[in-house]
Amino acid sequence: MPDQITNYKCPACGGPLHFSNETQDLACDYCESHFPVAQIEALYAQHDASAAAAQSAAQQQQQTDESSWELASASDWGGEGQNLTAYNCPSCGAQLICEQTTAASSCPYCGNPTIIPGQLHGMLKPDYVIPFKLDKNAAMNALRNHYKGKKLLPSTFSKENHIEEIKGVYVPFWLFDGAAHADLVFDATRTHVTETRNERITTTEHYKLHRAGTIPFRMIPVDGSSKMPDDHMDAIEPFDYSELKPFSTAYLPGFYADKYDVGMEESAARADERAQQTARDAMRATCHGYESVMDAGGQILLDRGKVHYALLPIWMLSTKWKGQNFLFTMNGQTGKLIGNLPVDKGRYWRYFAIAAAIGTVAATAVITLFMH
């Protein structure tokens, strides 16, 4: 069980507060009041101790009130329960079960946005957060735009299927600072062609190129959630880091939030690979004026610096079509949408036949015209 459930309430009317994408502060749906994140944080800091005590007293009361009914089945969650946790909605009292890595959610009964700070105990606190800038409607529009111009998309996919779930999730990311020291050698060639009356003389000049340099990196992102597909999280980049904020739970109400379950050490390999490849490409890009440039050895040493832990905003849209799950993710800051679409085989072969027919007619006409 989480140690504490935080449900930010409006100081004016007591209604639930949620983070507003538009105004970038906490808003009340009932009295339409808006409160800066810092103000609510300060207010709730005073109430934390009493809230924890009240919660403890309520639990003790609940234990003493438990009846002695005998359970028909004594079986528990077993291994499955290790990844789950239960908490009570502070608004309507419903008991909810969520994954242990979920740090913020909302009540399906009353819609109350809830933060579960107890979930974060024993884990690193995020350094930064990028608040959501785009809402659910923007995600839906982005998905509709994603369908446009996709000639091979089955018509039933876009017309008939409905998005089963849209949720805004703060996904944990590791942001790696560092530098790559490259000392590389390339084999390069430059070719000159001259013609005499009878022959074409090709002179190929061979060069050995030495390039050494330092490439500093700032915040290479690698997602720390095993539930999020790596290809989606990579393709959804980049994020605008100028909008990074110091972490506060006040940004979380209204969205889901995961804590990392892939550690920094495990994620570092992907950051290393990207840094090394970028250093190699950068050195190669300085080899101007050659027709071919081939790797010929050398080394890239990494100077590993600080690693930041941040929560970055992602809209997740999931649907099922013909028994297959399709996931779309949208960058909650920039609106970039990623997701693979199904291919209609019938359409594929229809377009193939049309293209082949047009190509054949055109090519035949050209060949016929130019045939002596």
Next chain:
Amino acid sequence: MKQKRILCALCALVLLACLLCAPAAAEETEYFIYDIPDVLTGEQVVELNDAAKEVSLRHGCGVYVAVFDDMAEYGYQDIEDFAQAVVGQWALGVGAENNAVTLVISKADGKYCIHAQGATAQAAFPDSKKAAIADAFTDNLRSEDWAGGFSDFIKECDAVLTGAPADEPSESKTAEGETEIFVYDIAGLLTDAQVSDLNKAAKEVSLRHGCGVYIALFEDMTEYGYQYIESFSEAVYDQWSLGIGADRNCIILVMSMADRDYDLCAHGDAAHTAFTDYGKEVLADAFKDDFRHNDWASGFADYVSQCDYMLSRAAAGDPIDIPEGGGYVQHTLPERIARSVIPGLIIGVIIAFIYCAVLKSKMKNAKIAHEASEYIAPKGIAMHAQDDVFTHSTVTRQRIERDNDRGGGHGGTSVNSGGFSHSSGKF
């Protein structure tokens, strides 16, 4: 005697100058006989020098004799190396190419060498010719008839440079001044009888049509410094003064056996009329089948008879050439479309595959990232070293296939700026 002493003194001065690495200009050389051990009298030196000079200037190829006491005195053990050094250091030769054929003798050990320098001399004096020339003078040298031997050497060189075989007298010319030799078997492919028969047939065809029909067979044109058979053919024509009549009309079948190269080289208006680009291909087809089976005599006989036929057709105003319309069969539109459909279908399918691959690629945009250029810090890349070192160069040569190399699809004959037309290939 005084003249001889002066001549010898001059020779010694020249040798001294050469040893001091101060070669004289070839075209300034008036001396063709260098008699260091005094084996000749002064009169003989003058007489031989005049004869050698006359032959040299007439052919544009210096004919030299250099006699030494002992090449070992100069630090040489090999007569060929010694000859090379003498010719090089004395800057012997005539013309821009420094053409020279030099008889170098080391008297002490009785060794001699006939050294050829320059493209003209090397083409005219292959090893077989050198051996024939040597046969002509070695008897005289053994009997220490130096003047007689050197005189024979000069005459043999004159004969070779004139284009006549060394064993044939220079009077073997037609009334018009052309050579009577039409078959030059340097490669030794044919027997004497075959050469004689072919020569007789070629001569008869040549004189009847006023256009020389020649065969010139070599072991390897690269021995003469040539890479391309066309250039070699033109050199053979020029250096052997081939051709009949004022225009020096002729067709020459030149073969280099090492790489099985052949060239049909025509020169002169009459030859170009009779042997069009297409006609040369027809002519080549007449002998190539035989050559593929190394049936040389039959191939050459077919060559001569086909030349006869083609010259006759040209004389009748109907030379063998590609038909009207560029030599290609004119197809009707339906035929052309029918012939285009299969390649058009292949191209269409390839286009469809590319188009659909592009469409399909748009359906997937979730990809793992392998680079992080977006995250290079604002201060950017700091380069510490940037060195480009040239290591070596390689050269490849590719022969340019021009339309007129194969007839080009148009009628007539493609003649180059030197007045030659060619059709070459492998047999």
